Amino acid sequence: MTNKLNCPVCGYTGIEGNNCPNCDTDLSLISILQELPILETSLPKSQVSRWQLVTAGLILLIGMGLGILSSFVFMQPQVMTASVTVPSPVIITTPNPELNSIAPKVSSQPPEPLTYTVKAGEHLSGIAEKFCGRGTSWQVMVEANPQLKGREDYIDVGEVFKIPNCKENTG
Ligand SMILES: [Zn+2]
Known part of the structure; x- marks a missing residue:
């Protein structure tokens, strides 16, 4: 492993050794520096x-x-x-309490009781047959209207009677 040196003094190339053969310059320092090329x-x-x-x-x-x-x-x-743009969603999400409170009241209204107004020439048996079917006794009308007891054959025109729940009474 011998590095060939160049003489910096006279420019001689291919020097093997530490001394220049042309001008006798000591090249030992140059050879040491060339052996550490990585650091330089x-x-x-x-x-x-x-x-x-x-x-x-x-x-x-x-x-x-x-x-x-x-x-x-x-x-x-x-x-x-x-x-x-912040206030716009606040306006959209405002609820309407009146609509929400009215709806359940309408649906939860109780049905009116079924009544019948007596017309001319009608009898209790005819009215009972009209609402509860043929062959129904007039007594179902008396049970639904206790004020008729004792005068079942003398009802007045324009009198309002309650119509009984025929399925419960006839069963
Ligand atoms: Zn030289």
Whole structure:
């Protein structure tokens, strides 16, 4: 492993050994330096990489600063528009309590009791047969209207009688 050296004094090339055969210059220091090429070449490279890192960091910082500034500039109109659009959903979600309270009252109204007004020439048996079917006794009408006891054959025209639940009474 013998490195050929170049004489820095006279320019002689291909020197084997530590002394220049042309000008007797001691080349031992040059040979030592050439045996450590990694350290000589790595130092400037690391310095360049550090500078690149520093410049890259500065560029990043500048970019971040510009980004923050641009975000502040662009966020201001967004905040203004957001404040304008906030009240609209509040108006939409306002409930109507009157509609909700009226609906169940209408549906829960009790049905009116079924009544019948006596017409001319009618008898209790006819009325019972009209609502409860043929063959129904007039007594179901008396059970539903206790005021008829004792005068079953003398009902008046225009009298209002309650119509009994025929299915319960005939069963
Ligand atoms: Zn020389």
